[in-house]
Amino acid sequence: MSSPLARASSLKVKLGALVGISVLVATVVATAGASSRVTPWLVVPVTIAVALGVTQWLASGMTAPLRAMTSATQRMAKGDYTARIDATGNDEVADLARAFTSMATDLRDADQHRRELIATVSHELRTPAAALRALLENMADGVTAPDESALGAALHQSERLSDLLGELLSLSRLDAGLADLRLEPVLVSRLLAEVRDELAASGRDVSTQIRVTPSDLTVHAETARLRQAVSNLLDNAARHTAPGTTVVLAARRASESAWELDVLDHGPGIPPADRERIFERFGTASAGGTGLGLAIARWVAELHGGSVVALDPDPGSGGALLRLALPLKPPPRVHPESIAGERMPSAPPPAAPPAPREPAPRPIPTSVAPNPYLRGPSEPVIDGLFGKLWPETQTAGRPGLVALAAAIGALAALLLPDRNVGIAWSLVLLTSGTAIVLNSRRRSPVVWAVMALGLGLAAIATVRAAEWLVPLSMLTGGLLIVIAIAPVTSVWGVFAAAAAWPVSGLRGLPWLGRSLSRSGRSARTFAIARTVVLSVLALVIFGALFASADAIFGHWVDVLIPDLTVDNLIARLFVWAAFGGLTLAGIYLAVNPIRDEALDLPAGRPVRHSWEWLVPVGLVVATYIGFIAAQASAWLGGHDYVQSATGLTYADYVHQGFGQLTVATALTLAVVALTARKASRADEGDRLLLRAVLGLLCVLTLAVVASALWRMHLYQQAFGYTTLRLIVDFFEIWVALIVIMVLIAGISFSGKWIPTAAILCGAALVLVFAGMNPDAWVAQRNLDRYATTGKVDLNYLRSLSADAAPVIARSNLPQPDRLCVLAHGPGANLTGDDPLEWNLGRSRARTAVAGLDLSAAGRGCETAYSSD
Known part of the structure; x- marks a missing residue:
């Protein structure tokens, strides 16, 4: 996905626009939500999500070239130069990506040249070296006499080896890719004559005919390299023509700025399918050639800004026709864009940065091992943020x-x-x-x-x-x-x-x-x-x-x-x-x-000594025992003992510290988990001690939970029932169930199932809680308390939902209070629901108040029966 800010010419502009647009969108969304009275519980997360989405959309593709270059650099360090960076923007990152691609291309070419040079040396030096060694071994063993013929053969192989090394050296210099030409005027007819004389001196039974038009044709070139190219072309023609025949060298001015040299032999010719391959390294090795002469000739031509090709000879004449085309005045410095065997582009490079040239398919070196956590070019920065902990599996x-x-x-x-x-x-x-x-x-x-x-x-x-x-x-x-x-x-x-x-x-x-x-x-x-x-x-x-x-x-x-x-x-x-x-x-x-x-947390490191965990846990156990003893004394001593010892009524006493008890029971589970993590289980004695201490702590915790539930029961009888107090009762029951699970897990020291079981039990308790109809249950208990004590909190009854309406409608409250509670509480706003908002509780409430005249109820309920 390309970035919407791709046209920006600066990374600073992109970042500024990204921040500005994201803040603007978040402000608009938050303002719209607040002005439409949408609850903040929806406005805040939606605004954050929209801002993140806009940021991701605007930032898409901005940092992809940087990640791609990081990945490519790591691959290049292991010998793989095939990575290319796609950069479509105009900012600094895109410029860096294009420069990186150009550098990668140069490094790939240099690496390929190195590999080809090694292959050249190993391939071409093997044959003459092996032949020379065989001759010397035969002469040393007496198999071949060291006469003139044997020494001549050895000399021929050594000369061939020397010539091959010279050609390889020349080619390796050309492979450097950047060459300075020492240009000077060259009289073509004289150069061709010198090359012809060198061929004649080599003893080849081939004559050479020279044609130069005009006869005083003079060009600018580096004399040594031009002579090398013409010599290689003439030598190739001489090796492929029959003895006693003639090779024609025809030079002419082709235009105001270029000249051509045709080399025509009378050999078997070159099939059209092979006319490009002969200019590759080792494209041919027939007739005693090394397969490098024509490759060197093409490189010399390209260094002068020209070319050399194989053409069809004139009709009626056989053989092969090679044409060397060069400018009359080449540039002093030429940078070839191709390796040996590839044609140099004839058109000048465009003014705009050229698109990166894709390399020929080449298998990735086996030394590059795939890294599953290495981010590739297309992987966004968010993948790196979450790393190994949350990789995308799909x-x-x-x-x-x-x-x-x-x-x-x-x-x-x-x-x-x-x-x-x-x-x-x-x-x-x-x-x-x-x-x-x-x-x-x-x-x-x-x-x-x-x-x-x-x-x-x-x-x-x-x-x-x-x-x-x-x-x-x-x-x-x-x-x-x-x-x-x-x-x-x-x-x-x-x-x-x-x-x-x-x-x-x-x-x-x-x-x-x-x-x-x-x-x-x-x-x-x-x-x-x-x-x-x-x-x-x-x-x-x-x-x-x-x-x-x-x-x-x-x-x-x-x-x-x-x-x-x-x-x-x-x-x-x-x-x-x-x-x-x-x-x-x-x-x-x-x-x-x-x-x-x-x-999962990393495995805990157990403490060395048992007393390191036994002392603090033992103090917690002692605290629990002291608390339970105090509860027992209050239960045995009754109201008088509580009032004389604390100055509190029993109702105030049971209300005091209930929240602290709830927190203490929850913290005890944390103490058990931490102790089980840090205590040593090296031998049976350690495991038995751990079971005994934590088991005792869990049993004491169950006793505290039972005490908390009993205190809540007494408090509700004294001050009334509420749904919040009922929720706390269920929470204490859930904690007790978890403690029992911990006791069971302590038998085998295997408690991985506890979190799942605890959540399932919690969900089941929520269903039981909802099934008992908490508002109706609380209303019924408060009305039963009213029947016994004459105390009831009418304002609280008004705060209950329609679930409590049937209970209140059939209660023994005085008629004015009953109608007032229903009219301003559970029985209010019971208009007909459409089919999609039908609710069983409201349906029962409408049925319960159908025969009551709620319109006669006053604005406020009497508070004479309200308790504190």
Whole structure:
């Protein structure tokens, strides 16, 4: 994905625009949400998510060249020079990427030249060296007499070896790629004559005919190199022509700025398929040649800014025709852009930076070992931020999953705003949770238990009218989803996996980008979005015109389409972003779960001596024993002892410190976990001591939990019942169940199952809590207390939900108080629900107050019966 800021010519400008636009978008979103009275619980996360999304969109592609260069540098250090950097921008990073690509090309060419030179030496020196060694060994062993013939053969092989070394040296110098030419005027006819005489001196039975037009043709060149090129061309022609025949050297001025030299022999000719290969190193080795002469000739031609090619001879004449084309006045410095055997580009380089030339496919050296944690060119910086703890196991984009999350968000935006808790909430919660769990690859009994409990939690919104139960069920359902998609085995794992869900909104941004642009579908996605926007716009405009023109059509519109105002529309957009984003983050966590190593703390290092943990834990045990002894003395001594010892009534005494007891029981579990982590289990004695001390601590904790529950019971009898106190009772029961799990795990020192079991038990307790109808249960207990003591808090009864209306409607409260509580509390606002907000609690409440005249109730309830 290219950056929207790609046209900016400076990285500073890009960063400034990125920050400015992101802040502007976040400000607009937050202001719109606040002005539309959207709850901050939706405004803050949606604003952060939108700002991150805009930042990711604007920053896409900005740092990709830097990451690509880092990866390419590491590969180049291991001998792989095939990496190329794609740079389409105009800023400093793009310039650096283009310069890096040019450098990589030069390094690749240099490395290839080195490899080819080694191959050249090893290949060509082997034959003459082996022949010379064989001759010398035969003469040393007496197999061959050291006569003139044998010595001549040895001399011939040594001369061939010397010539080969000279040619290799010349070619290696040319391979340097940058050559300075010492140009001077050269009379072509004289140069050709000197080359002809050298050939005649070598003893070849081939004559040479020279034709120069005009006869005084003079060119500028480096004499030594030009003679080397012509000598190699003439030598090649002489070796491939029959003895007694003639080789023609024909030079002429081709234009005002160039001249040509044709070398024509009468040999077998060159097939068209081989005419390019003969200029490669070792392109041919027939007739005693080394296969390097024509390669050197082409390099000399290219150094002078010209070329050498093989052409078809004139009709009727056989043999081969090689043409050397050179400028009359070459530039003093030429940088060839090709290796031997590749044609030099004839057109001058463009003014703009040329696109990097892709190298020929070459296998990556085996010494380059793949690194699974090395970020490649296409991997965003977010991957490096999360590192090894959260790598993407499935990097391919999933447009279908993004569309599913968007559809769930749209469903929530359509159904939830302006509706009471009811079927719509259950439908949205159930759909979102199911979409997340089913995309997880885990399938186990835990997953099926999660789905069953999740179904019950989602149904709470339909069964109970108490709206505060919905956040509780959502929080519990979220923990269930976490243990369904992540294998948590510790308390730290629960927190890490739970935190990974919202963090997925950041971790999954690159995956979201790949999903939106997968397989070239970005254009199609944009076309679909554009079509939807235009269609909705047309529907709104024409629908509004026709609705205002016809009353019946307007009535149909009111029935089919919700009443949308600006504030209402903004609220729905926030709901869509919140539910869609939360669902998409959960789906990403299910598809790419966080690594198990991130969910577990490193193994603890046990202490050396048992007393290091035994002393502090023993003090905690002693404190527990002292507290239980104090509780026993208060229970045995009764009210008089409590009042004489503390000056408090028994009711005040049991109320005192209940919150501290709740915290103490929770901290005890932390003490047990830390002790089990640090205590030594080297031998049976250590394990027995650990079991005994922690087992005693857990038993004492259960006693404290029982004491806390008893104190809460007495306090409720004295001061009344509330849903918060009932929640605390259930929390203490849940803690007691966890303590019992710890006791069971201590038998085998295997407690990895405890976090999952604890969350499942907690979810089951939430279902039991919702099933007992807490508002109705609390109302009933307070009314029973009123029947016994004559005390009741009418203001608190007014704060209960519609679930308590049937209990209050049939209570023994005086008629004015009963009607007042119902009219200003559980029985208020019980207007008819539409089918999507139907709720069992409100339905029962409407039935309970159907025969009561609530309009006769006053504005305020009497407080004569209220207690403190």
